[in-house]
Amino acid sequence: MRDETRQENREAIPELRELHLTEKPDGPGAAAMLAAGIGILVLGLLTTLSEVSTGLHDFLAKFEFGQGVGPLAGKTILAVAGWAVSWVILAILWRGKDVDIRRMFWIGLVLGVLGAVLTFPPVFTAFAG
Amino acid sequence: MELTSREGWTVVHGLVLGTVFLLTFGGGLAGLWSLRPGFITAKGIKERMTRLYIGTSTMAVVAWLTVISGTWIVYPWYRAGLAGAGDDPYAGCTGLALPSDTCSPRDFLKSNVSGTTETWHNFGMEWKEHIGWAAPILATAAAFLVIYYGPRLIARPWLRAAVIVMFVGAFAAAVVGGVFGAFLNKVAPIV
Numbered sequence: 001m002r003d004e005t006r007q008e009n010r011e012a013i014p015e016l017r018e019l020h021l022t023e024k025p026d027g028p029g030a031a032a033m034l035a036a037g038i039g040i041l042v043l044g045l046l047t048t049l050s051e052v053s054t055g056l057h058d059f060l061a062k063f064e065f066g067q068g069v070g071p072l073a074g075k076t077i078l079a080v081a082g083w084a085v086s087w088v089i090l091a092i093l094w095r096g097k098d099v100d101i102r103r104m105f106w107i108g109l110v111l112g113v114l115g116a117v118l119t120f121p122p123v124f125t126a127f128a129g
Numbered sequence: 130m131e132l133t134s135r136e137g138w139t140v141v142h143g144l145v146l147g148t149v150f151l152l153t154f155g156g157g158l159a160g161l162w163s164l165r166p167g168f169i170t171a172k173g174i175k176e177r178m179t180r181l182y183i184g185t186s187t188m189a190v191v192a193w194l195t196v197i198s199g200t201w202i203v204y205p206w207y208r209a210g211l212a213g214a215g216d217d218p219y220a221g222c223t224g225l226a227l228p229s230d231t232c233s234p235r236d237f238l239k240s241n242v243s244g245t246t247e248t249w250h251n252f253g254m255e256w257k258e259h260i261g262w263a264a265p266i267l268a269t270a271a272a273f274l275v276i277y278y279g280p281r282l283i284a285r286p287w288l289r290a291a292v293i294v295m296f297v298g299a300f301a302a303a304v305v306g307g308v309f310g311a312f313l314n315k316v317a318p319i320v
Binding site for chain 1: 166167169170171173174175196200201204205208209251252255256258259260262263266267269270273274277278279280281283284285287288291294295298302
């Protein structure tokens with residue numbers, strides 16, 4: 001549900017009235033929320049899938065560039081890339097638009113919690129081959 | 130009284146950056162919590178918001194510096210495979226009470242040569258090294274939301290609460306990293 005009353009809310013608060021704030025669309029805010037969830041989900045998925053697939057494990061280790069980081073390099077670089085790219089795409093798609101920010105927050109939260117659970121060792125080692 | 134280069138980096142990664150992260154989190158949470166109608170004047174809001182913009186942005190930057198220094202500088206020293214000889218992957222750790230030049234912290238913990246220590250790696254380090262990266266992602270998103278909406282958050286309690294959830298989520302991820310980092314450095318310090 002969208003915050004239909006936000007303009008009215010601001011008008012009802014004297015200290016905010018004095019600041020003469022303009023309206024801001026929720027698209028960019030929703031993009032930031034959803035992208036954060038996507039980034040953490042990518043991190044969790046790669047952490048778990050790396051245990052399942054030796055091929056993926058070795059592929060992720062290639063991102064270490066000889067620094068001795070191992071597959072953690074690929075997991076984190078790709079998770080950050082997933083987060084940044086999804087944020088840019090969503091921000092462009094929702095630029096200047098009003099989207100249902102509550103819905104995007106909850107979706108982002110579910111994705112983020114799922115991603116976090118997949119980084120929990122008892123969970124991802126349960127998938128180890 | 131001196132620190133080796135490696136000890137210096139662990140101090141920067143865990144203590145220096147960790148302290149700044151904690152400070153900015155405390156200030157940011159207090160600022161966000163009190164961003165409510167009737168709490169401050171218009172002049173106070175302007176002053177408060179400037180502090181909040183700087184605090185949340187600093188927390189995000191510090192979170193990035195912490196995970197990058199941890200993963201790319203400190204972690205390779207932790208996970209180096211030094212102990213293997215012949216069929217015994219932990220030969221270099223035999224008889225040791227702490228990691229050494231022939232036994233990295235990871236080797237040492239997994240070898241169980243000084244008590245049952247492998248869970249410190251299999252659970253503590255494995256969780257810390259992954260979940261820690263959620264902290265900068267969430268801190269950056271929270272900082273962006275604070276800067277984007279600014280004082281408008283006062284009129285939108287639900288949105289302010291959502292930002293606080295992300296902000297606290299970043300802190301929780303960092304706590305896992307920080308607490309296990311402290312314990313791991315106690316049980317198997319990087320030398």
